Amino acid sequence: MLPSPADLLAALPVPTDVLAWVRNGEGLVGWGEVARFEPEGPGRFAAADAWWREFAAEVDVHDEVGLPGTGPVAFVSMAFADEPGRSVVVVPRVVVGRLGDTTWITEFEPAGPAARSLPVRRPSVLRYAEGELSVPGYRAAVRAAVERMRAGEVAKVVLAHDLTAHAEEPVDQRFLLHNLAARYPGCWTFAVDGLVGATPELLLRRQDGRIASRVLAGTTWPRSDMTLDALADALLSSPKDRAEHAYAVRSLAEAIAPFCADLSVPDEPHVLRLPNVLHLASDVSGRAVGHASLLRLAEAAHPTAAVGGTPTPDALRLIAELEGMNRGRYAGPVGWVGADGDGELGIALRCAEVDGDVVRMFAGCGIVADSDPDREVEEAEAKFRPIRDALEG
Numbered sequence: 001m002l003p004s005p006a007d008l009l010a011a012l013p014v015p016t017d018v019l020a021w022v023r024n025g026e027g028l029v030g031w032g033e034v035a036r037f038e039p040e041g042p043g044r045f046a047a048a049d050a051w052w053r054e055f056a057a058e059v060d061v062h063d064e065v066g067l068p069g070t071g072p073v074a075f076v077s078m079a080f081a082d083e084p085g086r087s088v089v090v091v092p093r094v095v096v097g098r099l100g101d102t103t104w105i106t107e108f109e110p111a112g113p114a115a116r117s118l119p120v121r122r123p124s125v126l127r128y129a130e131g132e133l134s135v136p137g138y139r140a141a142v143r144a145a146v147e148r149m150r151a152g153e154v155a156k157v158v159l160a161h162d163l164t165a166h167a168e169e170p171v172d173q174r175f176l177l178h179n180l181a182a183r184y185p186g187c188w189t190f191a192v193d194g195l196v197g198a199t200p201e202l203l204l205r206r207q208d209g210r211i212a213s214r215v216l217a218g219t220t221w222p223r224s225d226m227t228l229d230a231l232a233d234a235l236l237s238s239p240k241d242r243a244e245h246a247y248a249v250r251s252l253a254e255a256i257a258p259f260c261a262d263l264s265v266p267d268e269p270h271v272l273r274l275p276n277v278l279h280l281a282s283d284v285s286g287r288a289v290g291h292a293s294l295l296r297l298a299e300a301a302h303p304t305a306a307v308g309g310t311p312t313p314d315a316l317r318l319i320a321e322l323e324g325m326n327r328g329r330y331a332g333p334v335g336w337v338g339a340d341g342d343g344e345l346g347i348a349l350r351c352a353e354v355d356g357d358v359v360r361m362f363a364g365c366g367i368v369a370d371s372d373p374d375r376e377v378e379e380a381e382a383k384f385r386p387i388r389d390a391l392e393g
């Protein structure tokens with residue numbers, strides 16, 4: 001039995017090409033690679049689903065545990081945009097999983113040589129630099145979005161920017177994972193093909209005929225002049241944040257309604273408290289009708305107005321125009337799928353793309369007509385905290 005959240009991650013023997021999806025000590029970690037598929041474009045979800053079905057159907061499975069996450073699994077990280085962007089589906093050679101008190105190992109045969117276990121290394125000297133969209137560039141983009149919204153072009157748009165850190169040596173992704181899981185145990189700590197983070201937002205879970213989602217939108221952050229209770233009350237009674245939240249909930253609920261019976265959407269959001277931010281949160285759930293896999297459900301739901309906007313097509317056009325950067329897999333669905341098409345996909349937030357010694361971090365905010373550009377810059381700063389702190393140790 002593995003006693004603490006850090007321990008599932010401690011099973012990872014190597015510093016890069018690690019796979020993880022861990023929350024409160026439960027989940028999956030993987031390494032080695034038996035297969036990979038990299039779809040692109042608007043058909044990427046359907047292509048990933050078809051490829052995985054075909055692959056999983058060929059596997060001769062001996063599953064002695066029979067829990068969600070046992071048997072063959074693929075880790076998934078989808079591009080945010082139809083263009084540009086590369087999505088990744090990876091089937092690991094070895095998976096270690098944990099659910100409740102049960103811990104298991106899944107291995108493809110013939111088993112490869114055991115990976116030599118390398119100690120976790122702290123990144124050496126970090127130098128920060130602007131990303132593709134600088135802070136002043138981001139402020140200007142938010143200002144422009146507000147003007148366009150006041151002119152009635154869109155109701156909500158989510159704008160993000162990036163920040164780069166350079167280390168002296170390739171970054172040990174496990175160092176980030178350990179720090180994120182220790183500080184944000186209730187978030188889903190993930191790593192797929194170099195995208196590493198800890199997201200508080202569950203796009204969709206499909207399991208045993210149930211569909212669930214945790215929608216977040218509407219954010220505040222701790223400051224010295226207000227208690228956490230006062231901040232939470234202010235967030236719940238802020239018309240701006242409630243409006244941002246309502247768009248996100250509606251977009252998710254409408255997208256999954258055709259695949260669900262007994263859809264349950266809370267009348268009021270609750271406040272999710274994290275060390276760096278507080279969010280308005282709504283847990284939506286329903287009973288799955290039909291056989292649409294998790295990947296096909298995600299295709300219908302992505303991007304929700306938590307990371308895109310309302311109406312979606314106009315918001316996506318505005319994001320491409322005003323951000324002018326490639327989001328890559330940031331804000332796209334990330335997680336795992338099982339051979340039966342069930343699994344869990346979060347929204348890849350509070351994360352970074354790690355490429356050797358370069359770490360590209362992302363953060364974004366929902367913008368509505370009465371957003372203040374300076375506050376959105378501050379909110380993005382608060383959202384960079386988890387990954388920056390994880391890098392710095």
Ligand SMILES: C=C(O[C@@H]1C=C(C(=O)O)C=C[C@H]1O)C(=O)O
Pocket residue numbers: 158160201216217218219244279306307349350362363364365366367383
């Ligand atoms: C876009 C991000 O977060 C999203 C935007 C939020 C908001 O605007 O209030 C809150 C949670 C997330 O849905 C991010 O963290 O980068």
